[in-house]
Amino acid sequence: MTFHKYIYIPLLATTLFLSSCQEKEKHLASNDTENADSDALSAYKIKAKKLNPDYILAKQKSLDLFFEKNWPNNSMNGGFLVAKNGQIIYEKYEGNSNFSKDEKIDQNTPIHIASVSKVLTATAVLRLIDREKLTLEDKVSSILPAFPYEEITIKMLLNHRSGLPNYAYFADDTKIWPRAKMLHNQDILDLLAKHKFGLYFKPDRKFGYCNTNYAILALVIEKVTGKSYRTAMQEMIFEPLGMKNTFIFDYEKDKETASQSYKGNKILYENNHLDDVYGDKNIYSTPRDLLKFDMATYSDKFLNSVLVSEAFKGYSYEHKGTKNYGLGIRMLEWETGEKLFYHNGWWHGNTSSYVKLKTDTVAIFALSNKYTLKTYKVWKLAPLFGKYPIKLDKDDVAN
Template sequence: MKNILFPLLFIGSLVTSSCDKNFDIAQVIKKRSELFTKNTKITPNNEPYYVKFNPITPKYKLETREIVENFYHNRINRGNFWGQFLVAKNGEIIYEDYQGYANYQKKEKINDSTPMHVASVGKVLTGVTILRLVHQGKISLDQKISSILPNFPYDEITVRLLLNHRSGLPYYGNFTSRPGIWNTKVTLTNTDVLNLLSTKSIKLEFRPNSRFTYCNTNYVILALIAEKVTGKSFQQAIKELILQPLKMQNTFVLDDLKNKENVTQSYHANNQRMHWDYLDGTYGDKNIYTTARDMLKLDKALYSDAFLSKNLKQQMYKGYSYEKSGANNYGLAIRMVEPKNGGNLYTFHNGWWRGNRTSYVTLRKDTITIICFNNHNSQLAYKTKELAPRLGNYPFIQIND
């Protein structure tokens, strides 16, 4: 309403001052436009990181919607799906659906603006937060962590090695369960993880950059790096670097479990709520809540060289781990399948935490996005991989029921 009211008031004032003159509405609009553009950087659709995609034809949209809708009902939503499902091409939604409950006990239903715990899909947002800081020149990918967090005890580990899971750090859920390391009746925080690494002589699992092991500890430390570099909470850092510029209004970080009853809950398949325990307090590796529509906004921005430089995106969407043969690999905050016998690069990230099973697929060759978030402990969310080859030249990946 404010955006409409201002120009009307402005024009109204000019009309009043011009009532005894020959009034030219075209000149009024021109003057208003000149005044506005002096103070506001205008981009198409008022998006700061706008990317111009080719329009999709009605025929393509109709035919693809039929493929997607049939797939969704046959492979994912078999009558008891709770969550969000969305497929888009060139940033334009082709099909979306919302089912189930954010809070079953209160009968609060999931809709297109319900923030959902996206588990490890949140690593994409954490990773992009760090890459935005790199883009702004505030840190570098090959900068040592110890130069940012002075009490970090492993001198060989860099920002890049956290992002691509080649650091050698052990999983905090393992070492905190050892006798004498941590009281598991007390909620563990990101700062606690760093303090334990620096004071308990916890050994690395392998020499940094010698191999790949997926580990949540990497992204706990990355969240601390964002806080240290910006001097702000991770919630505020991600808000300023990503959420506000992209107008992701239904995305946030759960960084205080005092608020745990106010968020979308996680459920077993029998509708019983999942428990919370001492490992639920860390963020960056998880505890990011968003919606399918907000995730689409981020996906669109990741095509913009203004949001992340072309060079950074090239480093993000390439594999780093080739010690073992195979097509599976990991870039910077993104998983990938690199077809060995032709076909396009398949990039994605899955998530699992408690009953939250999630999938984000970004088929960049065809600018297609597939998103599935669910809080009902359904592994059917991962069947998004089976949709990709129906939409382009991507490897078929069978997901067992």
């Protein structure tokens, strides 16, 4: 449920457009340099240098150009936020969470973040490890006795090296699961136990991105905490960080009130039998809430530095290249030493991207509930903030 695409940033075309951008930038700079940690991170705050207004203005020029090129004429239908040191540099919201009710998207509107949910699920698991409730090397079957694959560990679920088959595929077989019936996480475990589907490859042999890994991790969280995934995530992640506009979708409770999902032509996506599975997806959030989460990951009080190091390193080097995967996070690693961390997501018409530039303390978020591949282009903004070997055309940034 993840894509990898690319972006370009246009050059300023006319002096008139520059003037309008400057007016907009003044508004942005004065309105939202307050950042997202007003009521969060009190226990997890890190020292960060306040940004120079001239620095903010310079970055806003390029960010505004990027936004206008990729989402012209109010076409985004979502939210876009860029921050450094927890301070919001650029933020914009457009479109509707529900077209039929004319409900507008703003900074407080939760949108389905799709597979970016995996980042949060992984963090909850790591916090349980930090509390010595489990370990990376624990066998999944020691926690969930019905799990039929004895070699698979917690780490293999986190880094997608388990070889598990994708539940979206075997649950599409009507001989295995009736599509008129909603599938739940426990059903996935029960089907694995009953059918003992063959693994795609021997555990830990290679990387194979698979949503089943994170659906099972959600069950691990439930078993270890003795609470539902929804409650555990609320208590371990959302509440401590002040993520007041973040929740986990409950099909029966939220299907009518949550932000809807649309095709590119604004036609509503219909829900299906996979819409109540969580862990791999089904977290709704906002860019501001996700910024609170991002900043907490720099704090030793939130997650100890040893586990952070484990999370932000690659585990799959079977093939040469820059792409890799840590514990719930994708990454680009260059031979020159630079690293860029990110996770993308897609579910129905919802597309999402979270980019983390650790060296530069920069976070970039793009969320949309109307299908578009442009969401996935934001990672190429990295050279605006640091040294990254990403090729930009001569008109990619404002001078």
